[in-house]
Structures are given as structure tokens and as C-alpha cells.
Amino acid sequence: MAGRGKLIAVIGDEDTCTGFLLGGIGELNKNRKPNFLVVEKDTSITEIEETFKSFLARNDIGIILINQFIAEMIRHAIDAHMQSIPAVLEIPSKEHPYDASKDSILRRAKGMFSAEDFR
Amino acid sequence: MVGEKLDGSALLVDEKLLHFMDQLELLEEKRVALNSLIEQGWLSISKARYSMGNKQVSALQYASEIEPLVCVHARTLDNGEVDFFTKKVEQSCSNETEKDTSSVEDIGPQEEGVRRRIKPKSDKTNKDACEEERSEKTPEVTPVRQKEHSPQQDPLKWFGILVPQSLKQAQSSFKQVIELSAEIATLQTAMLKTRQELVDSMKNKQALQEKIPAAQSDQTVE
Numbered sequence: 001m002a003g004r005g006k007l008i009a010v011i012g013d014e015d016t017c018t019g020f021l022l023g024g025i026g027e028l029n030k031n032r033k034p035n036f037l038v039v040e041k042d043t044s045i046t047e048i049e050e051t052f053k054s055f056l057a058r059n060d061i062g063i064i065l066i067n068q069f070i071a072e073m074i075r076h077a078i079d080a081h082m083q084s085i086p087a088v089l090e091i092p093s094k095e096h097p098y099d100a101s102k103d104s105i106l107r108r109a110k111g112m113f114s115a116e117d118f119r
Numbered sequence: 120m121v122g123e124k125l126d127g128s129a130l131l132v133d134e135k136l137l138h139f140m141d142q143l144e145l146l147e148e149k150r151v152a153l154n155s156l157i158e159q160g161w162l163s164i165s166k167a168r169y170s171m172g173n174k175q176v177s178a179l180q181y182a183s184e185i186e187p188l189v190c191v192h193a194r195t196l197d198n199g200e201v202d203f204f205t206k207k208v209e210q211s212c213s214n215e216t217e218k219d220t221s222s223v224e225d226i227g228p229q230e231e232g233v234r235r236r237i238k239p240k241s242d243k244t245n246k247d248a249c250e251e252e253r254s255e256k257t258p259e260v261t262p263v264r265q266k267e268h269s270p271q272q273d274p275l276k277w278f279g280i281l282v283p284q285s286l287k288q289a290q291s292s293f294k295q296v297i298e299l300s301a302e303i304a305t306l307q308t309a310m311l312k313t314r315q316e317l318v319d320s321m322k323n324k325q326a327l328q329e330k331i332p333a334a335q336s337d338q339t340v341e
Contacts, residue, residue, distance in 0.1 A: 004208055005190030008297060014178050019160045021181065022274045022286070023293035024188025034185070038178045062191040062203060063304050084201045084311070085193050087304035091153070094161055098154050100147075105307050109143065109314055 006062030009035040009055045009086070011048065011070055013093050020065065035061060039070055049074045061086045067093040068102060078104050125331065128324040135317040142310045149303050156296045163289035170283045180277045188274075189294075191301050201308045203301040 008025040010017050017038045020026070027035045037043075037051045052074055055064050068090045071078055078088055088105075092098035100106050168176040187208055194202045275282050275290060 005192040005206055007187055008189070008191055008205075008300070015161050015164050016157075017178065018176065019157070019164060019289060019293040020297065021185070022290040023297045024274060025297060026181070026185040026274070027187045028183075028185045035187075062193045063300060065300060084308040087201070087203065087307060089300055089304055089307070091300075092157060098150065100150070105311065109139075109310060 006086075007035045007060055008063045008065060009058075009061045010065045011037045011052060011055075012039060012065065012067040012091070013070075014038050014040070015094060016065075016067055016091070039067070045073050049077055052077055056081060056086060064088045065091050067091060067096070068098055069093050069096040071104070072102065075104070122331065125324065125327045128320065128327055132317065132320050132324055135313060135320055139310065139313045139317055142306060142313060146303065146306045146310060149299060149306065153296060153299045153303060156292050156299065160289045160292035160296065163285045163292060166285035167278075167283050167289060170285065171278070176278060176286070182272065182274075182277050184272075185274075186272075189297055191304075198312070200312050201305065203304045203308075205298050205301045 007027055008020070010020045010025065012020075017036050021036065025035070029035075033054075035055070037048065039048060048070060052064070052066070055061050062085060064086050066078075066088065070093075071088075071090045081088060090098070090103050090105075164176060189205050190208050191203050191205050194204075196202055275286060278286060
């Protein structure tokens with residue numbers, strides 16, 4: 001709680017990152033590591049996954065915002081994250097509207113009434 | 120006895136379920152608001168791009184030094200929920216970081232005083248006197264650092280001095296999105312907590328239900 005608080009990280013397309021950086025969440029730390037990743041057409045899934053995992057490992061990040069279509073690419077990594085900090089938020093992108101049925105958190109909530117929960 | 124417990128447990132399950140549904144509804148509302156604000160932001164960025172030129176609003180325009188203007192604070196509550204809230208980074212924070220960076224990056228002599236000069240060996244007495252004087256007075260030149268107190272740069276300036284109104288609108292939309300995303304993050308963690316509690320109380324209720332037939336059979340035997 002002490003200090004300046006935590007950062008908000010973004011993994012998204014150019015416009016999403018530009019928008020959030022305009023909002024003032026961007027940071028380049030002393031090691032020149034940014035808290036955002038602009039995903040282009042040629043960005044590999046491995047790179048996205050590594051960046052996501054590095055954001056999870058950083059203790060100065062409180063929330064990770066990720067475009068849902070990118071989240072779909074690394075769904076296993078998102079589903080494996082069970083801690084509440086950093087919180088992972090899936091957001092829509094220009095070409096892909098938000099679909100609640102794909103959201104990790106809502107799927108977890110939906111699974112509440114399944115038989116597996118009572119075992 | 121078991122029946123009373125079962126009633127209590129059933130009530131608790133109902134209560135938790137209603138709470139869970141309320142949270143879900145609230146999350147849905149906030150999600151809708153977030154999505155429409157993001158869409159508005161994109162539209163404004165596209166308008167700005169239209170008026171400024173295609174390459175004027177892109178990742179290439181990001182500054183080489185970026186400092187956050189907004190931070191999120193995460194506070195763990197007594198019941199295990201996490202409360203996220205955004206806060207603007209104050210100038211003092213940026214000064215701290217400036218201090219840090221300057222301590223790392225400063226290279227070269229830091230003295231700003233006059234350096235010693237070699238005197239001609241004209242007369243010894245004069246020289247001795249000078250040395251005495253020096254030993255008495257020799258000022259330890261304290262390094263004076265002039266800090267540049269540059270204010271935190273507004274990200275709007277990355278894209279030019281006179282940016283179109285639409286880019287400002289995009290900025291304000293995304294600022295709202297950032298605040299809303301902190302609220303959604305809080306709600307998500309609260310919802311998952313409620314879900315876990317609900318699952319636990321449902322299991323508890325089921326265990327009690329299994330006990331009832333056993334208790335009834337005991338009574339019939341007696």
C-alpha cells in the first residue's frame with residue numbers, strides 16, 4: 001500500500017495500447033522494460049505468452065488488461081492464473097467485440113453449478 | 120436438530136446466491152459501460168488519425184521516457200476480497216524517480232568551482248603564504264547538482280503541441296475506462312470470493328442432507 005501503488009499493464013492492439021497510454025498508465029522502468037505490449041500481425045504467440053508471464057511475475061503490476069482475442073491465444077496461461085493480484089481483465093478489441101462466454105472469470109463463475117464443484 | 124441446521128444452511132445458500140447474482144448483474148452493467156467507453160475512445164482516436172494523418176497517431180509516437188500518471192492501489196480487505204482503486208501519481212513521486220534516474224545517469228565531473236592553478240615559482244615566501252592560505256581556506260568544493268524539474272509529460276504531447284480535440288476526447292474516454300477497469304477488477308475478485316463461499320455452503324448443505332435419512336432411521340429403530 002505504501003509508495004506509489006501498482007501499475008496497470010496492457011497487452012493489446014495498437015489503438016488499445018495508444019488509448020490506455022494516453023490515459024497515463026504507461027511506464028518504461030529503469031531497465032527500459034515497458035508495462036505494455038503492442039500486438040502486431042507478426043507478433044508471435046510465444047512472445048505474447050512470455051510477456052504475459054513476465055507481467056504476472058512483476059510485483060509492481062496490479063491489473064493486466066488484455067484484448068480478448070489475444071487472451072484466446074494464451075487461454076491456458078490465463079486460466080492457470082488463480083491469484084487475485086494482478087487481476088486480469090479481458091477487454092474488447094476493434095475487430096472482436098467482447099464475448100462474455102469466453103471470459104475466464106465468467107466461465108469460472110458459470111462452472112459453479114457443475115457437478116465437479118461438489119466432488 | 121439436523122433439520123434446523125439444514126434450514127439455516129439452505130437460507131445461507133439462498134442469501135449467497137442472491138448476493139452472487141447481484142454482483143454478476145453489476146459486473147454486467149459495468150462491462151457494458153466499459154465496452155462503450157472503449158469504443159468511444161477508438162472512434163476518437165480514428166477521428167484524430169483522420170485529421171492528423173495516418174502515421175501521426177501510432178505506436179511510433181510514444182515517448183522514449185514514459186512515466187505513469189495513474190497508479191492502482193490494491194487493498195486486501197478482512198474478508199479476503201481485494202479492493203482496487205486508481206489514484207493519480209503526484210508530482211513528489213515523479214521527483215523521486217527523477218532523483219533515482221539522475222543518480223544513475225550522471226557521468227563526468229560534478230564540481231562547479233574553480234580548480235587549482237599552478238603558480239609560477241617566482242618567490243618562495245609568496246608561495247608558502249599561498250599554501251598556508253590554501254590549507255586554511257581550501258574550500259571543499261561541494262558538488263552542486265542542478266536538477267531539472269521537468270513536469271510529468273502529458274501523453275497528448277507525444278502526438279504534437281496542437282492536437283485535435285478528438286484526441287483529447289479519446290484521452291478522457293480512456294481515463295474513465297481506467298477507473299472503471301479498477302472497479303471491475305474489484306468486482307471480479309469479490310465475485311470469485313462469493314462463488315467460493317457459495318460452493319462451500321452448498322457442500323455443507325449437501326452433507327447435512329445426507330445426515331437426515333440416517334437420523335430418521337435411528338429414530339425409527341428407537
